[in-house]
Amino acid sequence: MTDKRIDEATNTETMGHEWDGIEELNTPLPRWWLYTFYACIAFAVGYAVVYPSVPLLHEGTHGTFGWTSRGEYAAEQKAEAAQRAPMLAALAKTPIEDLPKNPELMRQAVAGGRAAFKVNCVQCHGAGAAGSVGYPNLNDDDWLWGGTLTDIQQTLTHGIRYSGDDQTRTSLMPSFGHDKILTPAQVQDAASYVRSLSGLEPKGAAAQRGAEIFSVNCVACHGPEGKGGRQFGAPNLTDRIWLYGGSREQVVGSITNAHAGVMPAWGLRLDPVTIKMLAAYVHSLGGGEAFAAPAPAAK
Amino acid sequence: MQPVFPRAIHGRFRRLKWGIMAACLVVYYLTPWLRWNRGPYAPDQAVLIDLAHRRFYMFAIEIWPQEFYFVAGLLIMAGIGLFLVTSAVGRAWCGYACPQTVWTDLFQQIDRWFDGDRNAQMRLAKAPWTAGKLARRLAKWSLYLLVSVATGGAWIFYFADAPTLFHQVFTGTAPAIAYSTIAVLAGTTFWLGGFMREQVCVYMCPWPRIQSAMLDEKSLIVTYKDWRGEPRGKAKDLPAGDCVDCGLCAAVCPTGIDIRDGAQIGCITCALCIDACDTVMAKTGRPRGLIDYATLEDSEKERAGAPPTRHAKLIWHARTLIYLGLWSAIGCALLFALGTRNHLAISVAKDRNPPFMLMSDGAIRNAYLVKWRNMEDRPRPMRLTLDGIPGAAMWSEEMGKAQAARQLTRTIPADQTQPLRIYVIAPAGTAQQPLGFTLTAADAQGGTVRYDTRFDAPEGGQ
Numbered sequence A: 001m002t003d004k005r006i007d008e009a010t011n012t013e014t015m016g017h018e019w020d021g022i023e024e025l026n027t028p029l030p031r032w033w034l035y036t037f038y039a040c041i042a043f044a045v046g047y048a049v050v051y052p053s054v055p056l057l058h059e060g061t062h063g064t065f066g067w068t069s070r071g072e073y074a075a076e077q078k079a080e081a082a083q084r085a086p087m088l089a090a091l092a093k094t095p096i097e098d099l100p101k102n103p104e105l106m107r108q109a110v111a112g113g114r115a116a117f118k119v120n121c122v123q124c125h126g127a128g129a130a131g132s133v134g135y136p137n138l139n140d141d142d143w144l145w146g147g148t149l150t151d152i153q154q155t156l157t158h159g160i161r162y163s164g165d166d167q168t169r170t171s172l173m174p175s176f177g178h179d180k181i182l183t184p185a186q187v188q189d190a191a192s193y194v195r196s197l198s199g200l201e202p203k204g205a206a207a208q209r210g211a212e213i214f215s216v217n218c219v220a221c222h223g224p225e226g227k228g229g230r231q232f233g234a235p236n237l238t239d240r241i242w243l244y245g246g247s248r249e250q251v252v253g254s255i256t257n258a259h260a261g262v263m264p265a266w267g268l269r270l271d272p273v274t275i276k277m278l279a280a281y282v283h284s285l286g287g288g289e290a291f292a293a294p295a296p297a298a299k
Numbered sequence B: 001m002q003p004v005f006p007r008a009i010h011g012r013f014r015r016l017k018w019g020i021m022a023a024c025l026v027v028y029y030l031t032p033w034l035r036w037n038r039g040p041y042a043p044d045q046a047v048l049i050d051l052a053h054r055r056f057y058m059f060a061i062e063i064w065p066q067e068f069y070f071v072a073g074l075l076i077m078a079g080i081g082l083f084l085v086t087s088a089v090g091r092a093w094c095g096y097a098c099p100q101t102v103w104t105d106l107f108q109q110i111d112r113w114f115d116g117d118r119n120a121q122m123r124l125a126k127a128p129w130t131a132g133k134l135a136r137r138l139a140k141w142s143l144y145l146l147v148s149v150a151t152g153g154a155w156i157f158y159f160a161d162a163p164t165l166f167h168q169v170f171t172g173t174a175p176a177i178a179y180s181t182i183a184v185l186a187g188t189t190f191w192l193g194g195f196m197r198e199q200v201c202v203y204m205c206p207w208p209r210i211q212s213a214m215l216d217e218k219s220l221i222v223t224y225k226d227w228r229g230e231p232r233g234k235a236k237d238l239p240a241g242d243c244v245d246c247g248l249c250a251a252v253c254p255t256g257i258d259i260r261d262g263a264q265i266g267c268i269t270c271a272l273c274i275d276a277c278d279t280v281m282a283k284t285g286r287p288r289g290l291i292d293y294a295t296l297e298d299s300e301k302e303r304a305g306a307p308p309t310r311h312a313k314l315i316w317h318a319r320t321l322i323y324l325g326l327w328s329a330i331g332c333a334l335l336f337a338l339g340t341r342n343h344l345a346i347s348v349a350k351d352r353n354p355p356f357m358l359m360s361d362g363a364i365r366n367a368y369l370v371k372w373r374n375m376e377d378r379p380r381p382m383r384l385t386l387d388g389i390p391g392a393a394m395w396s397e398e399m400g401k402a403q404a405a406r407q408l409t410r411t412i413p414a415d416q417t418q419p420l421r422i423y424v425i426a427p428a429g430t431a432q433q434p435l436g437f438t439l440t441a442a443d444a445q446g447g448t449v450r451y452d453t454r455f456d457a458p459e460g461g462q
């Protein structure tokens, strides 16, 4: 360190240090740079006054306009709701069976239903609506209670075996084994027959015996051919889809103890328009029945 | 920092500079007003950056967002182009075509209209603030502002239909973003062109640093031939070189430097000092070119007594050729891509949750979101075909399963991407395997694109 001195060539004060004969000049910052810097400070001060910024003990300063990000969010929500209002009004007016006549409204209903599904339904039916054992897969074409838009809307509104709704869909399969209506051997035979209906087992002697048991105990709901019945919510036993599993143990279990899955009556919790949108979405998953859109092949 | 009051000068480089400046301004202001007929489905502005619809129109070319590589390619070409120019003619970009130079030149001309040439400007700058000076200043700044607003105003026309927007701007109905863009660009033009000038080139712009690293002994730069000029002084004080120390070269320099101090970062090679010195040499009856464009290599030769090399010859050296090769290679690749691009596209997203679906009769169904894209400015009929899995069929969300087929046809509106949920169903027992979708344009122009995806099935079939 040497004392400060003035550099002769530039007439500028030096910083007072030197490395290998090179000295650093104490050149002031350019004016424009300083002014930009001061402008930034002024801007920051102004910003702090106008917007909520300074944290105090219990809450922060409010800013001169009372702007808050929450307020902005609320305004955005309001605008969004206003934008959706005509669509929702149209949906409320349109009976669900007329929805396919208006493809644009249908598209919007499906989109709205997709969102409502993610909030209310994925817990049981899964994000892709594929369900799992005991929770119906909504993508397939097997419907216990019917797969038209109206059927789905009905199921959604009143639920299944839901005690709070007296129009709820009800069906009851007896616990054949547990309540000793059938002996364990009879249960085994019935299982053989039921599995043979969908080709999972050969039609052997056990199945023959099972057919007898079936004709006495099961036809009332599942029908003489085992094709099920929607008025009772009785599953079709001849197809490849098993709500509670199609393995031998699973079928035996179902006959022994019976299952009685419950779905809430969403009509008690959601508004009719949301239910309509949900029905449209579920119907759109690929297995919806009685689609009313014009069929090019028929033309 | 001393303000710079460059003196007006006439000469061949000044004329070249006026010419380039006029060309740049004409291109900048007029381009948005050129029309280009694209038929009823697309805007008819020749150059349009349509942010709302995410399209970029440039005469016969239309760029879609997924073709952004064209824009990236153009930017790379612009970068290499800058290198190319630098390797051939040094900092010519800075001296002639850089917007900062063009607008600074314009503003300097305004200064001369209001305040007179260098000496008058300097006197006025020192003079006290009388009413007369204030009036003059305000008048000058108003003209600055007018130029600035026109500069910022022209920019917005690249982003919307120019005549419509022009009308909107003056009736106060243009979108707020248009006004704020004008304000920001007018503000920066006013500030950078009116007051910052050479300080932008010397302190704010990174390019001179990069450029000085790129210059070598083969680069053309403005050079003062000291072996010819020194010792400077009056002709009668012998022994004297050619430089009469009149100071004109420094007086005309827009960045306020003295080129006789040697090559320096402040020099934007605008060549005005060449014009200045050539005038002096003509007056004193000496050969022109005491200050001239030269390469270092050339200067050394000339110092040793050889005649100067012709400039046209100096431009061609290895680096120039390499850049030129690179630049044209990218250009050709882009042109090739442009010529062969297909104006339809398909993309397929397979549903993964659930990956497949078992139907009641054991058939297996997969779902896909297929996007059909028509990149022409008219509606086109298109056909989607299933490739692979014999026995499979597809239907869309708008049809029923009953109409399932191996082929779907629909017309895609002009310039649109249409998503459609497609269900593909295959007989029971079908194994997991590749599946393709082919999109064919069913019009005279034709074209085919294919997307390969997968059909999922339960393990080992069922």
Ligand code: SF4
Pocket: B222, B249, B252, B253, B254, B255, B256, B257, B258, B259, B266, B267, B268, B269, B270, B271, B272, B273, B274
């Ligand atoms: S030194 Fe000459 S070429 Fe360089 S900026 Fe000044 S006038 Fe232009």
Ligand code: SF4
Pocket: B229, B242, B243, B244, B245, B246, B247, B248, B249, B250, B260, B276, B277, B278, B280, B290, B291
């Ligand atoms: S203009 Fe030419 S003669 Fe005059 S000072 Fe500059 S170099 Fe010397």
